[in-house]
Amino acid sequence: MEPEEQIQLIKKNTVEIIQESELLRRITSKGSLRIKLGVDPTTSDIHLGHSIVLFKLRCFQDLGHKVILLIGDFTARVGDPSGRSKTRKPLSIKEIAANARTYREQAFKILAPKKTEVLFNSEWLAKMNFSDVLKLASYYTVARMLERDDFSLRYQKKYPIGLHEFMYPLMQAYDSVAMHADVELGGTDQKFNLLLGRQIQKAYGQPSQIVITMPLLEGIDGSKKMSKSLGNYIGVTEPPYEMYGKVMSIPDELIFKYFRLLTSLSEEEVDSREKESKEGRLHLGKAKEELAESIVSFYYSKSSAEAAKERFKAIFKRKETPTDIPSYFLASDEMKEGKIWIVRILQLTGLANSGSEARRLIKQGGVKWDEKIVKDIGWEVSPGESHVLQAGKRKFIRIVRKHY
RNA sequence: GGGGAGGUGCCAGAGCGGCCAAAUGGGGCGGGCUGUAAACCCGUUGGCGUUGCCUACGUUGGUUCGAAUCCAUCCCUCCCCA
The missing domain is CATH 1.10.240.10 (Tyrosyl-Transfer RNA Synthetase)
Structure with missing residues (x-):
C-alpha cells in the first residue's frame, strides 16, 4: 500500500503522531518498520482499554510492519509510576513470568501471532552494569523528570518518590535503543515515556522513534481510566x-x-x-x-x-431467574437436624462476606429464596433437593442437597 | 548532622481525654425509578445468632475510673536548615 494511504489508516483514532512527516518519510524509505509496544506485566489480564493500542498494532501488522511486543519483565521490578500517586510494590520474578505468559496469550486475541515478535527487556537491562546505568542516567535531568505530571504532583503533595522510579522512564527509553524501534505506541498517559525514548535514542546515536499516542478509555464507572485495580474494567477473557x-x-x-x-x-x-x-x-x-x-x-x-x-x-427486563447459575452443594453436616440458618447459608455460598453483611442484605430486602423475598433474619431453612438463592439483582446460586 | 510536621475505616479527610465503631465526601452494597448494572432518589457500609458484646485510629509499653485523643519507645513519611 502507498505510504500516504497507510498514514490515513494509521491515523484513525490516534490522539497524536510525533512526527507524522517523519513517519511518512520512514515508511517511504524503509518500507517495513519496527513497531514497539511495551507491556507491563505487573497486571496479567488484558482489558478493553489495552485493546485500543493492540488494534492499532494489528493495523500496522496488516500493513506489513513488524510488531514487537516488549514484555517489561525487568522494568516490572520497579513498576511504572505513570499516573500513580504512590510507589508500587515490586513483584516477584515468578509473578512477573506468569503475568507475561497470560498477557501474551490474551494479546493474540487481537494480534496475529505469526507476525508478532515477543521480547523481554531483562535480556539487555539485566546485563547492564553500574557504569552503563550512570551513562544512561546522565542523559536526563532531575528538573525535566519532575516535569512529568505524576511526579510533579507527588512532589507537590509531598508524597514520597523513590529514586528508582526515576529509572523507569529511562529503562523504557533504553528499550527503544536496544530494539531499534521505529515507532512506539502507547496511551496518552505514556507520552512522557515515549518522548523520552526519542531523546535517549538520539543520545545513543540512533534515529528517534516516532511516537503514537492512543486515547485512554474510561472504565465502566465512566470517569476513571479503565484499570484492573480500580475494578472498572472489562477483561477480554471474561465470559x-x-x-x-x-x-x-x-x-x-x-x-x-x-x-x-x-x-x-x-x-x-x-x-x-x-x-x-x-x-x-x-x-x-x-x-x-x-x-x-x-x-x-x-x-x-x-x-x-x-x-x-x-x-x-x-x-x-423480565426479572427472570437465569438457568445457567452456579450450584452450591449443601452437605448434611452443614445443617442441624435438616435445617440451616439463612444467614449462614448466605455466607457459605459467598453471597455475603460476613454474617453482618448477610443480615444487612436481608434487612434491606435484597435476599430471595426461590424468588420470594426473605424477611426474617432468624429464618431456619429446611432445604429440599434444589432451590435458588438470590442476593441483590444479579447474584444467583442454586442450592443443591449433597447426599453422602 | 540539626530543627519542625505528620501517620485515623476501602480511599480522601475531620476528631485531639468520656456523648467515638469515629463527622463529611468518594467508592462499595441494597432498594426505588428506568431501555440499562446510565442518570437521579432513598437507605446502608468493622465483626459477632446483634437492644448487648468483641476487636479497631502506625508499633510496643505507660498515665488515667476512662485514650484515636496525654506520655515514652520504636517504625515509616514529609518539610526546612546543613
Whole structure:
C-alpha cells in the first residue's frame, strides 16, 4: 500500500503522531518498520482499554510492519509510576513470568501471532552494569523528570518518590535503543515515556522513534481510566455474559466513544448513529445493545453474543431467574437436624462476606429464596433437593442437597 | 548532622481525654425509578445468632475510673536548615 494511504489508516483514532512527516518519510524509505509496544506485566489480564493500542498494532501488522511486543519483565521490578500517586510494590520474578505468559496469550486475541515478535527487556537491562546505568542516567535531568505530571504532583503533595522510579522512564527509553524501534505506541498517559525514548535514542546515536499516542478509555464507572485495580474494567477473557453486562452498564455518554474505539464500525457509521440518537431516532438503550453485542461477537462469536443478550434481557427486563447459575452443594453436616440458618447459608455460598453483611442484605430486602423475598433474619431453612438463592439483582446460586 | 510536621475505616479527610465503631465526601452494597448494572432518589457500609458484646485510629509499653485523643519507645513519611 502507498505510504500516504497507510498514514490515513494509521491515523484513525490516534490522539497524536510525533512526527507524522517523519513517519511518512520512514515508511517511504524503509518500507517495513519496527513497531514497539511495551507491556507491563505487573497486571496479567488484558482489558478493553489495552485493546485500543493492540488494534492499532494489528493495523500496522496488516500493513506489513513488524510488531514487537516488549514484555517489561525487568522494568516490572520497579513498576511504572505513570499516573500513580504512590510507589508500587515490586513483584516477584515468578509473578512477573506468569503475568507475561497470560498477557501474551490474551494479546493474540487481537494480534496475529505469526507476525508478532515477543521480547523481554531483562535480556539487555539485566546485563547492564553500574557504569552503563550512570551513562544512561546522565542523559536526563532531575528538573525535566519532575516535569512529568505524576511526579510533579507527588512532589507537590509531598508524597514520597523513590529514586528508582526515576529509572523507569529511562529503562523504557533504553528499550527503544536496544530494539531499534521505529515507532512506539502507547496511551496518552505514556507520552512522557515515549518522548523520552526519542531523546535517549538520539543520545545513543540512533534515529528517534516516532511516537503514537492512543486515547485512554474510561472504565465502566465512566470517569476513571479503565484499570484492573480500580475494578472498572472489562477483561477480554471474561465470559460472554459478564462482558455483555458490563458493556450495558457503561454510562450513556461513553457509548459512541466505545463504538469508535472498540468496534470495527467506520467513523461514518458511528457518526450517523450518534446523529440519529441526538435526533431521537435511535434509542440509546438500543445503541448500547448493539455495542455490547458487537464487542462480545468479536471476542467470542455471534451466537454467544446473542445468548448473552438473551440472558441479560431475561434477568433485567423480565426479572427472570437465569438457568445457567452456579450450584452450591449443601452437605448434611452443614445443617442441624435438616435445617440451616439463612444467614449462614448466605455466607457459605459467598453471597455475603460476613454474617453482618448477610443480615444487612436481608434487612434491606435484597435476599430471595426461590424468588420470594426473605424477611426474617432468624429464618431456619429446611432445604429440599434444589432451590435458588438470590442476593441483590444479579447474584444467583442454586442450592443443591449433597447426599453422602 | 540539626530543627519542625505528620501517620485515623476501602480511599480522601475531620476528631485531639468520656456523648467515638469515629463527622463529611468518594467508592462499595441494597432498594426505588428506568431501555440499562446510565442518570437521579432513598437507605446502608468493622465483626459477632446483634437492644448487648468483641476487636479497631502506625508499633510496643505507660498515665488515667476512662485514650484515636496525654506520655515514652520504636517504625515509616514529609518539610526546612546543613
